[in-house]
Amino acid sequence: MSTLRTQKDASTTPPVSLTSRRGWWHRTRDGAFRGAVTGSVLVGLAVLVALIVQSLVEGWPKLNWNLITSFPSSFPEKAGIQSAIFGTFWMVGIVLVVAIPIGVGAAIYMEQFADTEAWYNRFIDVIIQNLAAVPSIVYGILGLAFLARGFLNLGPVVLTAGLTLSFLVLPVVIIASREALRAVPSSILDGALALGATRWQGVSRQVLPAAIPGIATGSILAVSRAIGEAAPLLLLGALQFITFNPTGLNSSFTALPIQIFNWVSRPNVGFHVAAAAAIIVLLCITLLMNAVAIWLRNRFQQTW
Amino acid sequence: MIERPMSENRGAVVMDEPERTREGSSDAGVAPEAGADAVLQESAKLAEVTRERRRQVKKDADAETVFELKDVAVTYGGSYAVQGVSMSIRKNEITALIGPSGCGKTTVLRCLNRTNDLIQGAKVHGQVLYHDIDLYGPKVEPVEVRRRIGMVFQKPNPFPKSIYDNVAFGPRVGGFKGNMDELVERSLRRAALWDEVKRDLKASAMALSGGQQQRLCIARCIAVEPDVILMDEPCSALDPVSTLRIEELMDELVSEYTIIIVTHNMQQAARVSDRTGFFTVAEGQDEKDHRIGILVEYDLTPTVFTNPSDPRTEAYVTGRFG
Amino acid sequence: MAAVTTERPVSRPLQGLESGRRRYREKIIVGSLFLCAALSIVLTVGIVLALLIPSLEFFGQVSPVEFFTGTEWAPLFKNSQFGVLPLLGGTLVVTLIAAAICLPLGLLAAIYLSEYAARRTRSFVKPILEILAGIPTVVYGFFALTFITPLLRENWLFGTPPGVFNALSAGLVMGIMILPTVASISEDAMYAVPQSLRAGAAALGATKYEISTRVVVPAGLSGIIAAFVLGISRAVGETMIVLIAAGGMPNLTFNPVEAMQTMTAFIGAAGLGDQATGSIGYKTIFAVGISLFVMTLIMNIISIRLVRKYREVYD
Numbered sequence: 001m002s003t004l005r006t007q008k009d010a011s012t013t014p015p016v017s018l019t020s021r022r023g024w025w026h027r028t029r030d031g032a033f034r035g036a037v038t039g040s041v042l043v044g045l046a047v048l049v050a051l052i053v054q055s056l057v058e059g060w061p062k063l064n065w066n067l068i069t070s071f072p073s074s075f076p077e078k079a080g081i082q083s084a085i086f087g088t089f090w091m092v093g094i095v096l097v098v099a100i101p102i103g104v105g106a107a108i109y110m111e112q113f114a115d116t117e118a119w120y121n122r123f124i125d126v127i128i129q130n131l132a133a134v135p136s137i138v139y140g141i142l143g144l145a146f147l148a149r150g151f152l153n154l155g156p157v158v159l160t161a162g163l164t165l166s167f168l169v170l171p172v173v174i175i176a177s178r179e180a181l182r183a184v185p186s187s188i189l190d191g192a193l194a195l196g197a198t199r200w201q202g203v204s205r206q207v208l209p210a211a212i213p214g215i216a217t218g219s220i221l222a223v224s225r226a227i228g229e230a231a232p233l234l235l236l237g238a239l240q241f242i243t244f245n246p247t248g249l250n251s252s253f254t255a256l257p258i259q260i261f262n263w264v265s266r267p268n269v270g271f272h273v274a275a276a277a278a279i280i281v282l283l284c285i286t287l288l289m290n291a292v293a294i295w296l297r298n299r300f301q302q303t304w
Numbered sequence: 305m306i307e308r309p310m311s312e313n314r315g316a317v318v319m320d321e322p323e324r325t326r327e328g329s330s331d332a333g334v335a336p337e338a339g340a341d342a343v344l345q346e347s348a349k350l351a352e353v354t355r356e357r358r359r360q361v362k363k364d365a366d367a368e369t370v371f372e373l374k375d376v377a378v379t380y381g382g383s384y385a386v387q388g389v390s391m392s393i394r395k396n397e398i399t400a401l402i403g404p405s406g407c408g409k410t411t412v413l414r415c416l417n418r419t420n421d422l423i424q425g426a427k428v429h430g431q432v433l434y435h436d437i438d439l440y441g442p443k444v445e446p447v448e449v450r451r452r453i454g455m456v457f458q459k460p461n462p463f464p465k466s467i468y469d470n471v472a473f474g475p476r477v478g479g480f481k482g483n484m485d486e487l488v489e490r491s492l493r494r495a496a497l498w499d500e501v502k503r504d505l506k507a508s509a510m511a512l513s514g515g516q517q518q519r520l521c522i523a524r525c526i527a528v529e530p531d532v533i534l535m536d537e538p539c540s541a542l543d544p545v546s547t548l549r550i551e552e553l554m555d556e557l558v559s560e561y562t563i564i565i566v567t568h569n570m571q572q573a574a575r576v577s578d579r580t581g582f583f584t585v586a587e588g589q590d591e592k593d594h595r596i597g598i599l600v601e602y603d604l605t606p607t608v609f610t611n612p613s614d615p616r617t618e619a620y621v622t623g624r625f626g
Numbered sequence: 627m628a629a630v631t632t633e634r635p636v637s638r639p640l641q642g643l644e645s646g647r648r649r650y651r652e653k654i655i656v657g658s659l660f661l662c663a664a665l666s667i668v669l670t671v672g673i674v675l676a677l678l679i680p681s682l683e684f685f686g687q688v689s690p691v692e693f694f695t696g697t698e699w700a701p702l703f704k705n706s707q708f709g710v711l712p713l714l715g716g717t718l719v720v721t722l723i724a725a726a727i728c729l730p731l732g733l734l735a736a737i738y739l740s741e742y743a744a745r746r747t748r749s750f751v752k753p754i755l756e757i758l759a760g761i762p763t764v765v766y767g768f769f770a771l772t773f774i775t776p777l778l779r780e781n782w783l784f785g786t787p788p789g790v791f792n793a794l795s796a797g798l799v800m801g802i803m804i805l806p807t808v809a810s811i812s813e814d815a816m817y818a819v820p821q822s823l824r825a826g827a828a829a830l831g832a833t834k835y836e837i838s839t840r841v842v843v844p845a846g847l848s849g850i851i852a853a854f855v856l857g858i859s860r861a862v863g864e865t866m867i868v869l870i871a872a873g874g875m876p877n878l879t880f881n882p883v884e885a886m887q888t889m890t891a892f893i894g895a896a897g898l899g900d901q902a903t904g905s906i907g908y909k910t911i912f913a914v915g916i917s918l919f920v921m922t923l924i925m926n927i928i929s930i931r932l933v934r935k936y937r938e939v940y941d
Binding site: 026029030033034036037038039040041043044045047048050051054055058101102103105106108109110113114123124126127128129130131133134135136137138139140141142144145146149150167170171174198199200221224225227228229230231234235236237239257260261264265272275276279282283286287290294 | 652655656658659660662663664665666667669670672673675676677679680730731732734735737738739741742751753754755756757758760761762763764765766767768769771772773802805806809833834835838839856859860862863864865866869870890893894897898900903911912915918919922923925926927929930
């Protein structure tokens with residue numbers, strides 16, 4: 001600006017100004033908009049904080065070791081979540097064995113082998129995206145009609161719930177794995193093929209290992225989602241009074257979110273405290289998994 | 305790693321004469337340090353002498369034919385990319401394919417190890433004979449073809465693994481049963497990379513410089529004991545010093561392998577190759593007015609650069625046509 | 627440069643380009659990978675069959691006219707009524723409230739992340755927002771019931787305060803839950819808008835507000851609408867929050883402070899009741915379920931198409 005001001009004496013034209021020529025209205029509007037976009041993010045963050053604080057405050061009196069070692073009880077002060085935690089672990093095990101390998105396999109096919117022009121592959125593509133957006137309770141209906149009752153008639157057991165949750169997270173695993181595979185440049189596969197590798201050798205030994213961090217991130221998030229799901233389990237008839245840990249695939253069970261729902265829906269406020277304490281445990285598990293997933297993504301992300 | 309942006313405008317590369325000194329070739333504008341410059345010039349001269357001698361010998365020898373292309377054309381989804389290519393490529397020679405962008409030289413190269421198969425909608429017409437076997441015959445297995453005909457790509461593409469694993473990958477998938485350590489060392493030596501990496505073969509290949517990565521890719525290619533090495537603009541992403549090392553390497557490898565190189569750098573073709581094929585783009589050859597690549601001239605390199613028979617070749621090599 | 631003198635091993639025979647020893651193994655592997663992908667078709671067909679067969683039986687006993695126009699829903703009582711409108715109304719009210727929260731906030735948050743946030747801020751704000759999407763829905767339900775509802779009841783300014791169970795609290799919390807979904811997909815769409823468009827507008831003297839609202843948002847519109855549609859679809863399909871916080875009474879009203887039951891909440895609640903297989907009560911689950919599925923399916927397809935559209939434009 002100083003150089004501009006020196007022109008003053010030399011010329012009669014008014015000095016050039018680089019400050020805004022626009023009125024207060026424009027500046028206010030720009031400022032208000034900046035405030036609005038920032039505020040919208042802050043609202044989300046504030047709710048997150050409120051939600052965690054609320055659970056901590058409500059559940060604090062019951063947050064002790066007994067909560068984890070005890071079984072459900074008719075008395076809120078004695079009630080615990082041991083059987084729920086074990087039930088959840090069993091279901092995670094089934095999801096790991098069923099949904100992850102099938103999901104990764106489907107992703108490998110879609111990204112590396114499928115002829116993307118073929119109508120059936122385009123159809124599968126749309127189907128997978130749609131499955132990812134089907135309400136979770138509809139998966140409960142699927143499990144109810146074919147697994148719990150009807151076709152297989154297994155009843156409300158660990159296997160039914162584990163399979164239903166596996167179906168639920170399968171599209172999530174597929175979509176995340178596809179993105180991870182797509183991020184590996186095609187020159188890696190070209191390089192392997194040029195060395196006389198078959199397509200499967202190139203994919204399984206070069207492309208897939210390079211995509212593992214991304215696949216792991218997506219899989220952890222999918223498992224975390226399975227841990228938190230309650231709606232489909234309700235339909236399968238999982239809301240029961242279970243005071244033992246599951247003994248096998250054919251065993252009755254309860255799970256953390258189901259136990260929480262059970263306690264929340266009771267009129268006795270003492271159970272709300274138990275629910276809040278169980279929520280803290282559930283949040284610890286899911287948030288920890290989210291954190292690991294994000295760390296994994298940042299730590300092993302390959303820049304090509 | 306110095307990335308040189310690929311100039312689409314061929315006219316940007318100033319070319320007045322085929323015979324040039326080393327300074328003229330570092331056209332990227334990357335000035336090597338003074339010491340390196342002297343070394344560059346010195347070794348360039350030496351290399352020139354050996355190449356000249358080799359060319360003299362080759363000219364008369366009636367070398368064995370490795371590839372015989374008969375009226376080859378490639379279509380992508382029905383429209384022609386390149387048409388009417390007939391040429392025979394001799395054993396233990398370096399053959400350069402040059403020409404402007406979009407002239408189909410890379411497409412032709414990719415026909416030779418059936419890499420075009422990997423592109424959806426690509427179809428190869430005509431005949432590609434490899435030691436008198438039709439590469440596109442019904443029973444030919446592309447995987448077997450690629451084991452004999454290796455390829456080095458435009459941009460170095462090492463696997464995100466250790467140096468050792470990069471070299472060992474090809475032999476492993478090929479069922480190599482011998483001493484892998486020995487094979488890795490031999491391949492790295494032949495690619496003139498051994499001395500630089502021998503201390504830590506477990507180091508990640510991604511940590512190497514661009515030039516080292518490209519030599520690693522060559523080592524990786526040699527490790528499967530191919531018969532032919534195809535190179536698709538192997539130096540276009542490299543600095544002049546690395547480029548020179550690759551060129552020297554090619555010169556040594558040609559005694560054992562047949563090398564076919566696609567290059568956009570005419571000096572490079574003139575420096576390293578024994579024979580040169582010049583491709584260009586013909587406009588509107590089919591009803592849809594597509595641009596189609598054609599082979600204009602194929603001859604001994606000195607002939608193509610000093611005494612071309614086709615005016616289009618002359619225009620290109622003297623820089624009058626981009 | 628080291629002299630390369632190593633002897634080359636005996637050259638392999640040039641014949642044998644026809645070896646097919648790897649062919650069968652490879653074919654089996656690719657076949658099984660295809661089966662993994664095809665399982666998604668099996669699942670879809672399974673869902674459709676699971677919903678359709680009991681629903682057809684249901685509509686054999688209850689006329690579709692009664693189902694879609696009846697204003698009373700009491701399928702499990704002796705004098706049963708099968709009018710789905712109260713459930714549809716409940717779903718509509720809760721969804722509208724959630725949409726009123728998540729659409730504007732989601733869009734603004736996306737604009738913040740894509741246009742305003744510094745690289746470093748973005749790198750930790752985005753994961754934190756994503757955590758919101760990862761919180762179990764039963765936790766949101768608890769939060770609505772024990773935090774938002776008392777907050778509303780104590781600070782209510784107009785007329786009758788909300789009941790212990792009310793649609794408003796459930797809708798508000800649901801809106802926050804869906805916010806990250808809307809924000810993330812909208813941001814993807816804005817990210818796909820070429821930088822040159824922004825630079826062009828900036829060169830004409832546009833401010834950040836003008837660039838955001840007149841260049842980036844219009845250019846990413848199809849993706850943003852896709853995000854909106856998907857967000858609404860998720861609101862329609864959400865179960866636990868409404869089951870916990872909105873109550874279990876079918877109630878044909880548009881007053882958000884009253885308790886009401888949505889379609890999903892009915893299905894969840896009916897699941898609790900342990901209906902005998904084949905009973906009319908059991909079949910209502912499927913009749914409501916198929917209505918829910920068709921609604922979300924239509925929205926999902928619209929959303930998928932819109933996303934594909936913007937990808938085609940800029941990829």
